[in-house]
Amino acid sequence: MYRKAEEFEKPLREIEEQIAELRRYPESMQRDVRLERLEKKLAETRDDIYGNLSRWQTTLVARHPRRPYTLDYVAQICTDFVELHGDRLYRDDPAIVSGIAEFAGRSVAVVGQQKGRNTKQKLHRNFGMPNPEGYRKAMRIMQMAERFGMPILTFIDTPGAYPGSGAEERGVAESIAVSLREMARFEVPIIATVIGEGGSGGALAIGVGNRVNMFQHAVYSVISPESCSSILWRDPDHAEEAADALRLTAPDLVDLGLVDEVVPEPPGGAHTDPLAAGLGLREVLERQLNELGQKSAADLVEDRYQKFRAMGTIAAG
Amino acid sequence: MAWFRKQRSSKRPVGDRELDTAGKWTKCNHCREIVYRTEILDNASVCPKCDYHFRISSLDRLTALCDDGEWTEFSSELGPVDSLQFRDQKRYTERIEQYQERTGMKDAVVCAEASLGAIPVVFAVMEYSFMGGSMGSVVGEKIALAAERAAATRRPLIVISCSGGARMQEGAQSLMQMAKISAALAKLREAGIPFISVLTDPTTGGVTASYAMLGDINLAEPGALIGFAGPRVIEQTIREKLPEGFQRSEFLLEHGMLDMVVPRTEMKPTLAKVLRHLTGATKSAPSDAVAAEQAIS
Numbered sequence: 001m002y003r004k005a006e007e008f009e010k011p012l013r014e015i016e017e018q019i020a021e022l023r024r025y026p027e028s029m030q031r032d033v034r035l036e037r038l039e040k041k042l043a044e045t046r047d048d049i050y051g052n053l054s055r056w057q058t059t060l061v062a063r064h065p066r067r068p069y070t071l072d073y074v075a076q077i078c079t080d081f082v083e084l085h086g087d088r089l090y091r092d093d094p095a096i097v098s099g100i101a102e103f104a105g106r107s108v109a110v111v112g113q114q115k116g117r118n119t120k121q122k123l124h125r126n127f128g129m130p131n132p133e134g135y136r137k138a139m140r141i142m143q144m145a146e147r148f149g150m151p152i153l154t155f156i157d158t159p160g161a162y163p164g165s166g167a168e169e170r171g172v173a174e175s176i177a178v179s180l181r182e183m184a185r186f187e188v189p190i191i192a193t194v195i196g197e198g199g200s201g202g203a204l205a206i207g208v209g210n211r212v213n214m215f216q217h218a219v220y221s222v223i224s225p226e227s228c229s230s231i232l233w234r235d236p237d238h239a240e241e242a243a244d245a246l247r248l249t250a251p252d253l254v255d256l257g258l259v260d261e262v263v264p265e266p267p268g269g270a271h272t273d274p275l276a277a278g279l280g281l282r283e284v285l286e287r288q289l290n291e292l293g294q295k296s297a298a299d300l301v302e303d304r305y306q307k308f309r310a311m312g313t314i315a316a317g
Numbered sequence: 318m319a320w321f322r323k324q325r326s327s328k329r330p331v332g333d334r335e336l337d338t339a340g341k342w343t344k345c346n347h348c349r350e351i352v353y354r355t356e357i358l359d360n361a362s363v364c365p366k367c368d369y370h371f372r373i374s375s376l377d378r379l380t381a382l383c384d385d386g387e388w389t390e391f392s393s394e395l396g397p398v399d400s401l402q403f404r405d406q407k408r409y410t411e412r413i414e415q416y417q418e419r420t421g422m423k424d425a426v427v428c429a430e431a432s433l434g435a436i437p438v439v440f441a442v443m444e445y446s447f448m449g450g451s452m453g454s455v456v457g458e459k460i461a462l463a464a465e466r467a468a469a470t471r472r473p474l475i476v477i478s479c480s481g482g483a484r485m486q487e488g489a490q491s492l493m494q495m496a497k498i499s500a501a502l503a504k505l506r507e508a509g510i511p512f513i514s515v516l517t518d519p520t521t522g523g524v525t526a527s528y529a530m531l532g533d534i535n536l537a538e539p540g541a542l543i544g545f546a547g548p549r550v551i552e553q554t555i556r557e558k559l560p561e562g563f564q565r566s567e568f569l570l571e572h573g574m575l576d577m578v579v580p581r582t583e584m585k586p587t588l589a590k591v592l593r594h595l596t597g598a599t600k601s602a603p604s605d606a607v608a609a610e611q612a613i614s
């Protein structure tokens with residue numbers, strides 16, 4: 001069982017190295033022919049790997065250490081971003097970023113979990129696992145957005161809310177619950193996008209949107225495959241089977257009626273070409289915002305209510 | 318965070334809240350004293366020696382709380398669907414059948430209309446013995462229906478939680494029930510109808526992180542495990558042992574997450590008192606205010 005996306009991406013890195021090596025030679029017909037052949041091989045191998053990802057592999061891609069994070073997308077698709085800090089109660093939680101920005105010609109509020117790139121940042125961002133104050137900060141910003149009539153864009157990327165003792169003491173469950181309740185009633189458009197990992201309640205806490213999107217290689221699940229495996233198979237090594245059983249990929253969630261649209265990723269995943277991924281995201285968000293902009297406040301609230309109200313499968317009688 | 322209950326083994330560890338159903342005498346799971354079983358049962362399944370609260374069924378709860386022990390169940394026809402064709406070591410469909418047979422219920426919650434202290438209310442009571450009270454589509458649908466019915470009939474809603482959280486076997490559909498129920502509760506709140514959440518042992522994961530924490534008033538039974546993450550997960554995260562009483566009702570009261578810890582024997586009079594206050598307020602002021610506002614606009 002793979003533990004990291006880098007493991008099944010190894011053939012790609014090898015070809016890339018060969019290409020880089022070859023490029024160091026002086027230009028020649030022979031070199032260019034070999035380069036062309038290698039480029040072709042790279043594309044084919046990439047299509048082969050990324051065209052046949054298992055659900056578990058997709059989970060690893062969603063957690064890829066080079067994958068674009070919330071602030072990467074915000075920097076690319078928004079202008080004049082002003083980050084706003086703190087829950088005005090306890091502290092600022094770096095695992096959630098929030099603020100106001102311009103997107104496609106209008107002011108919006110932006111909220112998302114934020115992971116760190118290097119060890120220092122990872123610790124600072126707590127691996128993207130928010131504490132209650134993160135959700136309370138998000139709530140503060142979203143409430144402000146509603147007061148000023150700003151649409152809300154959320155970006156989901158977290159293994160889950162932080163399972164620490166302080167989080168429990170400060171009511172992480174309550175902070176998530178309140179977020180779910182309040183997001184249900186905001187009279188402005190809300191668009192939620194799972195950009196990487198959608199881990200359980202800590203992800204959904206900022207996911208109650210009029211539109212819910214997922215990047216092509218993102219995952220969204222009630223529990224991580226590893227934890228599911230530990231509980232149901234009593235052994236974490238069945239994560240691969242658990243991922244299949246949980247059906248946590250973007251196409252799965254579309255099939256289940258839980259996600260509206262899949263944001264396409266460049267061949268080889270968002271991390272191979274973050275700018276292309278960002279362009280795809282911008283296109284989807286702009287189109288959806290235009291659609292939602294036509295709706296009255298009452299319709300936005302009612303549509304969002306009916307959308308979530310219809311989720312689930314039940315046998316009647 | 319989802320949760321699944323281990324199948325009952327014949328040897329019961331300390332802390333397992335089930336009361337042994339066989340024999341005249343029983344050893345209390347907590348104080349280890351030998352007690353007459355009927356003495357426990359007559360005391361609302363609370364140990365007379367140490368006040369340990371044994372787990373009781375949803376039907377026993379309704380019997381204890383509803384006036385004359387009578388209620389009218391609704392939405393009992395709704396049952397689970399294995400839409401993921403979920404299979405771990407066992408098929409989800411097999412588990413469903415097994416629990417349906419064992420409990421006589423279709424899923425892990427009972428919804429009912431009843432009176433409590435002569436006040437008409439809507440109840441949703443979770444059943445732990447059905448897959449650890451886990452929340453899937455049916456639990457989500459039924460509690461949302463209960464909230465909508467409470468709003469439509471202007472009856473207070475009482476939800477009694479007893480659950481390990483979201484049901485893994487329904488995947489992300491279970492997760493979304495958190496949002497669905499919370500949205501229904503938001504509507505109820507806007508309608509000015511009281512919602513009382515009663516938390517019992519255990520209430521964890523996605524149930525705590527949605528409706529169980531959203532009561533106008535949150536009450537818990539003594540000593541109940543209440544939290545988001547499970548204690549073992551937290552211990553693994555912080556790499557130390559949690560102190561005694563962590564995530565228990567009294568701890569949550571101390572940290573400001575609960576309004577009261579109420580012994581089971583006091584639950585009905587307490588609920589009645591609270592409901593009298595809250596419904597008295599809804600009858601006079603807000604409805605008039607709404608009428609006045611409509612007259613102006």
Ligand SMILES: [Zn+2]
Nearest residue numbers: 345348364367
């Ligand atoms: Zn005892």
